[in-house]
Amino acid sequence: MLQKSVGFPALLVGTGCLLWATSIANAQVIYSENFSGGLPSNAAYPLGAPMFGTTVTPTVGNVYLLPANPPAFGTTNSLGLWASSAVGDATARSSATLGLLGGWEYTVSFDMKSNGLGQPHTGGSWSLLMALGAGTQLFGGTGETDWLSQSFIYTPTENEANAIFSFTASSVGTGIRSTPVLLDNLLITARQLPSPPPSTVPEPSSLSLMALGLAGAVLVGARRRIA
Incomplete structure (x- = not known):
């Protein structure tokens, strides 16, 4: 009984796929x-x-920097950005630069809350612009x-050696405490994007060679039958 074996190229492709999947899962903070x-x-x-600590x-x-426990703030310390049409925007940034590498994927995650601190909200919309290097995302x-x-x-x-992480709150509300935006649990992870796994589809040139070889085999077989 014949048993089908896995050839070396197929094994190599399988190993490549495994390494590719493993590298996708790995990320560093x-x-x-x-x-x-x-x-x-x-x-x-x-x-x-830098804000102390x-x-x-x-x-x-x-x-x-808002204290923990009051219901208006949350259960942990948080960063408060006060913004309004009266006082303008509020911006903070990472104290140190973050050297970003071209071809790497960076994921920014955080918790966000818009809060009136127990006071009646005075109306208007608010926005939070998050920026990592040249990448930006607007929330509101x-x-x-x-x-x-x-x-x-x-x-x-491309590499961004002097990149920073920044966050800017804006509001069209009125009053100095119209729409503070609170931030907590800031996290940035990075992972290198791997090259895609090797393709198992033959290239056109390989297909042409295969076709020529098959045609030659058919021709040889036909001559033998005639002889």
Whole structure:
């Protein structure tokens, strides 16, 4: 009884597919911040300096580190970005640069909440612009929201050695506390995008050679039958 064996090329292709799938699953954390080590304050943090105990630096507007436990904030420390038509935007960024590599896939995930801090919301829409290097993603809504988990993916086409991670809140509401946007559990993971597995479909040139070989075999067989 004949047993069908797996040829070396097929085994090689199978191994390549396994390695390809394994590399897809692997990802490394390059940035993480949950503000648990920070020092909450009732006053906006100074611009241009890292917030105490965190890896975040305020750069524009009113940026706060909010305490844990009050129901309006959540159960852990969180970053508060106050923005309105009266005070303008609020922006913070990663204190250190993140060297991004071309051809790698970066996934940014975070928790977000729009909150009136127990005060009546004064109306208007709000937005949150997240940026990682040259990649950006805009989130937004109207009024207050509960905590939501958000994410976006960025794949640079070339190396970005001086890339930063930044977040800017904007609002058309009125009043200094119209629509603070709260952020928590910031996480960035990276994984190298592998080359696709080898194709098992023969190229056109290979098909032509196979056709010529088959035609030759048929011709030889026909001559033998005639002889």
